[in-house]
Amino acid sequence: MTKPPIDLLQGTVDVLILRTLAWEPMHGYAVSRFIRQRTDGVLTIESGALYQALHRLERKKWIRAEWGLSENNRRAKYYALTTEGRKQLRAEAATLRTYVDAVFKVLEPV
Amino acid sequence: MRRFLHLPWRSSSRRRADLDEELRFYFDMRTRELIDGGMREADARREAVREFGDLEYTKQYCLAEDAMSTRDARRTDFLSELRQDIAHSWRTLRRAPGFTAVAMITLALGIGANTAIFSVVNALLLRDLPYRNADEVVRLWGSYENTARDRSQMSPADFLDLRARQRSFASLGAFGFGGGTYVGTGDAVRLAGLRVDANVFNVLGVPAAIGRTFVVGEDSAGAPPTVVLSHAVWRRVFGSDSSIVGKTINLSGRVRTVIGVLPPSFFFPTVAEAEIYTPLDLTPILRDVNRARKFHFLGAVGRLRPGVTVPQGSAELVAIARQLQREYPASNEGISVYVLGLRDAVVGDARPVLMVLLGASLVVLLIACANVAGMLLSRGVSRRQELAIRAALGAGRARLMRQMLTESVVLAGVGGLVGLGLAVLGTRALVASAGDMLPAASQIGVDGMVLVTALLITVLCGMVFGLVPALVSSRDMHTALKDASRGSSGGVARYRLRAVLVTGQLALAVVLLVGAGLLVRSLTRLQQNDLGYTLDSVLTFDLNLAGDRYSTAAGQDRFFDELFTRIGALPGVVAVGGSGNIPLRGGASASFAIDGRPHTGDKLPEVGYQPVSDDWFRAMSIPLQRGRRFSPADHNDAPGVVILNESARRQFWPTGDPIGARIRLGPDPSTPWATVVGVVGDVRTGVTDDPRPTAYVSARQDHWGGLAIVVRTAGDPMTLLPAVRREVRAIDASVPVSDARTMRDVQAMQLTDRRLPMQLMAAFALLALALAAVGVYGVMAYSVAARTREIGVRVALGARPGNVFGMVLRQGLGAAAAGLTLGFIGAAALGRLLTALLYGISPTDTATFAGVAAVLLAVVLAACLIPARRAIRIDPLEALRSE
Numbered sequence: 001m002t003k004p005p006i007d008l009l010q011g012t013v014d015v016l017i018l019r020t021l022a023w024e025p026m027h028g029y030a031v032s033r034f035i036r037q038r039t040d041g042v043l044t045i046e047s048g049a050l051y052q053a054l055h056r057l058e059r060k061k062w063i064r065a066e067w068g069l070s071e072n073n074r075r076a077k078y079y080a081l082t083t084e085g086r087k088q089l090r091a092e093a094a095t096l097r098t099y100v101d102a103v104f105k106v107l108e109p110v
Numbered sequence: 111m112r113r114f115l116h117l118p119w120r121s122s123s124r125r126r127a128d129l130d131e132e133l134r135f136y137f138d139m140r141t142r143e144l145i146d147g148g149m150r151e152a153d154a155r156r157e158a159v160r161e162f163g164d165l166e167y168t169k170q171y172c173l174a175e176d177a178m179s180t181r182d183a184r185r186t187d188f189l190s191e192l193r194q195d196i197a198h199s200w201r202t203l204r205r206a207p208g209f210t211a212v213a214m215i216t217l218a219l220g221i222g223a224n225t226a227i228f229s230v231v232n233a234l235l236l237r238d239l240p241y242r243n244a245d246e247v248v249r250l251w252g253s254y255e256n257t258a259r260d261r262s263q264m265s266p267a268d269f270l271d272l273r274a275r276q277r278s279f280a281s282l283g284a285f286g287f288g289g290g291t292y293v294g295t296g297d298a299v300r301l302a303g304l305r306v307d308a309n310v311f312n313v314l315g316v317p318a319a320i321g322r323t324f325v326v327g328e329d330s331a332g333a334p335p336t337v338v339l340s341h342a343v344w345r346r347v348f349g350s351d352s353s354i355v356g357k358t359i360n361l362s363g364r365v366r367t368v369i370g371v372l373p374p375s376f377f378f379p380t381v382a383e384a385e386i387y388t389p390l391d392l393t394p395i396l397r398d399v400n401r402a403r404k405f406h407f408l409g410a411v412g413r414l415r416p417g418v419t420v421p422q423g424s425a426e427l428v429a430i431a432r433q434l435q436r437e438y439p440a441s442n443e444g445i446s447v448y449v450l451g452l453r454d455a456v457v458g459d460a461r462p463v464l465m466v467l468l469g470a471s472l473v474v475l476l477i478a479c480a481n482v483a484g485m486l487l488s489r490g491v492s493r494r495q496e497l498a499i500r501a502a503l504g505a506g507r508a509r510l511m512r513q514m515l516t517e518s519v520v521l522a523g524v525g526g527l528v529g530l531g532l533a534v535l536g537t538r539a540l541v542a543s544a545g546d547m548l549p550a551a552s553q554i555g556v557d558g559m560v561l562v563t564a565l566l567i568t569v570l571c572g573m574v575f576g577l578v579p580a581l582v583s584s585r586d587m588h589t590a591l592k593d594a595s596r597g598s599s600g601g602v603a604r605y606r607l608r609a610v611l612v613t614g615q616l617a618l619a620v621v622l623l624v625g626a627g628l629l630v631r632s633l634t635r636l637q638q639n640d641l642g643y644t645l646d647s648v649l650t651f652d653l654n655l656a657g658d659r660y661s662t663a664a665g666q667d668r669f670f671d672e673l674f675t676r677i678g679a680l681p682g683v684v685a686v687g688g689s690g691n692i693p694l695r696g697g698a699s700a701s702f703a704i705d706g707r708p709h710t711g712d713k714l715p716e717v718g719y720q721p722v723s724d725d726w727f728r729a730m731s732i733p734l735q736r737g738r739r740f741s742p743a744d745h746n747d748a749p750g751v752v753i754l755n756e757s758a759r760r761q762f763w764p765t766g767d768p769i770g771a772r773i774r775l776g777p778d779p780s781t782p783w784a785t786v787v788g789v790v791g792d793v794r795t796g797v798t799d800d801p802r803p804t805a806y807v808s809a810r811q812d813h814w815g816g817l818a819i820v821v822r823t824a825g826d827p828m829t830l831l832p833a834v835r836r837e838v839r840a841i842d843a844s845v846p847v848s849d850a851r852t853m854r855d856v857q858a859m860q861l862t863d864r865r866l867p868m869q870l871m872a873a874f875a876l877l878a879l880a881l882a883a884v885g886v887y888g889v890m891a892y893s894v895a896a897r898t899r900e901i902g903v904r905v906a907l908g909a910r911p912g913n914v915f916g917m918v919l920r921q922g923l924g925a926a927a928a929g930l931t932l933g934f935i936g937a938a939a940l941g942r943l944l945t946a947l948l949y950g951i952s953p954t955d956t957a958t959f960a961g962v963a964a965v966l967l968a969v970v971l972a973a974c975l976i977p978a979r980r981a982i983r984i985d986p987l988e989a990l991r992s993e
Contacts, residue, residue: 027132027135027136028132028135028136029135029136029139029140032136033143046161046162046163047136047140047161047162047163048162048163048164048165048167048168049163049168051132051133051136051168051172052168052171052172052175054172055171055172055175055176055179056171056175058175058176058179059175059176059178059179059182061182070135074135074138075131075135076132076135077128077131077132077135
């Protein structure tokens with residue numbers, strides 16, 4: 001971790017969580033660990049914000065929560081993507097890509 | 111392997127605990143990861159909390175989100191479960207088509223009967239009347255104090271005095287009967303109508319749909335003749351001609367300008383549908399001092415000033431009438447006014463009838479509900495296992511009850527839909543057969559209000575008949591799997607409940623049967639009343655003469671002489687005559703003085719008054735008891751002659767002979783004396799009226815410009831009608847033949863307001879009896895099935911088929927006896943509600959009650975027969991082995 005982690009906007013957090021859960025249903029801790037490892041620690045989501053996002057997405061019915069047993073046999077709350085969530089993920093990812101592309105079109109010549 | 115558990119709706123404490131556990135899991139995992147990375151435990155724990163961020167805020171945030179999720183879930187779950195339940199109910203009902211059909215028809219009949227009656231109640235009692243601020247409008251009648259005649263006509267002078275002296279009303283308007291003969295392109299038609307003063311339409315607050323109504327001055331002498339048309343006659347006779355206003359039409363030989371057409375929703379309060387309205391000019395009669403206060407022929411309407419109540423307005427008018435009594439003792443003794451708010455005036459006698467019928471239809475609905483509840487209870491037995499399995503799979507009691515209620519509401523919904531169809535047809539049939547009994551018949555129909563009520567009734571029914579079975583089923587569903595045998599304790603409870611339901615049904619059916627029986631017997635009594643003449647084989651119709659040809663007495667006599675000759679010559683005619691009014695349609699009356707006999711008291715006696723043709727008594731088969739009938743010799747210039755009826759003879763000459771006596775009819779002292787030449791038998795002038803003293807004069811000596819004709823025939827009277835019309839046309843094509851029907855039909859129309867309630871009540875009672883019989887059959891069949899083992903044991907122990915048969919019948923008769931007892935108590939208590947509809951019979955008529963008991967016992971026995979036969983066929987060996 002050479003550079004300090006980048007703060008993320010709420011919409012970006014949501015799309016990252018949706019993308020992560022598209023792999024398989026996970027509990028909150030697994031989601032946070034997955035994002036950290038995937039981005040080599042560049043993107044860290046503050047865990048508080050992560051849990052807020054999970055509950056928010058559940059309310060929007062983009063993800064669904066169910067209690068299950070964890071790897072170490074503890075009761076844990078698992079989140080899974082819903083059909084609605086999958087649709088949302090596609091839309092948000094496309095928007096994000098357009099946004100990033102646009103930003104880079106300005107920055108590229110540097 | 112993970113095992114997923116569905117999260118059901120969570121309480122707020124449950125949500126809090128879940129969140130704590132979720133976060134604890136996170137902190138434990140994160141701490142362990144940090145320890146694995148080389149931290150000491152205490153530091154690791156502190157670091158995990160630090161890097162988490164604002165823990166308290168996160169908790170609040172998550173709990174708020176969870177609360178919203180729960181609320182959303184609750185809503186969607188409820189809706190999806192409802193959808194599920196409805197779909198499930200639909201499938202269940204379709205799997206048992208027999209059960210569904212019987213239950214549906216039962217409910218459709220109950221709901222249909224209720225909705226039809228309610229649509230009439232709605233139109234007459236609930237919906238706004240078609241007048242502006244109808245609450246302010248009243249109807250006025252003349253009344254005779256100390257007599258039952260509280261709704262009669264007023265004299266013009268009295269009306270004008272009332273109008274001039276009162277302060278409670280913004281305006282008062284008077285009207286009298288009118289109408290006329292319209293000669294257009296086709297046959298002449300008689301149009302019923304009213305003559306109204308210029309205030310009437312203002313009082314009612316009804317503007318014309320096309321053109322205008324009368325303005326002040328149009329009702330005075332010398333104003334150009336005008337006419338306002340009803341919407342119905344504008345459509346029927348004038349082909350909805352939108353440019354009719356301003357055109358002239360010929361009415362009874364007078365050319366009148368059409369000034370307006372009334373809106374379709376308008377009906378004139380309390381008067382049988384009027385088709386045309388012409389201006390009422392009171393000046394000629396007011397000039398005649400003898401008649402201005404004695405000639406009672408006006409009705410009136412009034413609009414109260416804002417803030418004045420009907421009793422206040424009424425009190426003021428009655429006080430004025432008392433003043434008039436003092437000022438004009440000769441004419442006004444005992445004469446007062448009678449005032450009713452418009453709603454009461456319009457609905458009048460129909461209200462108690464409607465209430466009784468509404469009650470009866472509700473009873474039918476109750477019985478229908480009880481039947482379906484009974485059927486559901488029995489069905490619950492075969493569904494106990496299904497319910498138990500659903501319960502075992504996690505459905506709660508409330509959830510199961512909701513499902514069963516949904517099922518019964520769906521059933522009620524299907525029944526209600528069919529019932530609504532029945533109601534639409536029923537309402538039409540009802541209005542068509544009601545005749546004059548229902549005022550404003552054209553306004554009656556199924557509207558939004560009726561639809562909403564039908565929907566409410568339906569849902570309520572579903573709840574009522576579904577709740578009891580649902581409660582019972584959900585109570586014993588937990589024992590069902592353990593104890594799948596029939597005849598278990600749950601079965602006994604069900605049987606008892608069904609027996610109670612059946613007893614209640616029978617009791618309700620008994621109440622309706624007694625009511626119907628009383629009405630049927632009343633009507634029979636009325637029909638058996640001796641009318642004093644023969645009804646059969648008599649054709650009757652009205653002829654009204656208009657135009658210059660008939661302005662003289664001789665002109666009218668010429669017409670009728672030729673008419674009687676021509677019709678009398680037709681093959682099949684026995685006799686033909688004419689009269690001012692035919693019996694059953696009321697009549698006129700006149701004061702009565704006898705020469706040489708000073709009358710005691712201030713007031714002359716009143717007798718019925720009727721001008722009749724020479725052959726009237728022969729045509730009506732009214733027997734001549736003394737003296738002679740009228741003849742052509744009693745012409746207009748000959749000395750006046752009178753024929754009295756038996757009642758008049760008995761009252762005024764209890765011992766002597768009236769022939770040759772001289773009497774004066776009418777209030778005018780200058781009227782010459784007339785000689786009594788004959789006495790005839792009494793006739794009833796109305797179906798319920800007793801004969802009254804009556805004086806007949808010759809139609810050659812009092813000309814009314816028209817007569818009601820009766821033709822006594824050898825065969826079917828109606829086949830004679832074309833020939834009669836031909837003869838009338840041959841004499842004068844401009845004279846319309848109106849109201850042609852047989853005397854039987856006239857009587858039938860008179861009896862309509864009694865027959866229709868009787869028929870409806872009888873229909874409801876039979877329906878109730880049939881439904882109750884189905885109920886009895888159901889409970890007996892169930893009882894026999896549930897007692898199969900017991901009956902088997904009895905047979906094995908030596909009971910003979912007769913004993914078994916008797917046992918089942920006794921059980922059925924027990925229910926019948928209980929139902930009869932309760933029903934009789936109910937009928938005796940409710941009987942007085944019917945008093946107004948009864949004739950010559952007491953509400954606790956023994957014969958009726960006995961008849962109902964016999965009918966009920968017979969029906970219950972019949973309903974028990976099949977279950978009883980099934981019981982004696984039970985094979986004891988099989989019955990015992992089957993367990």
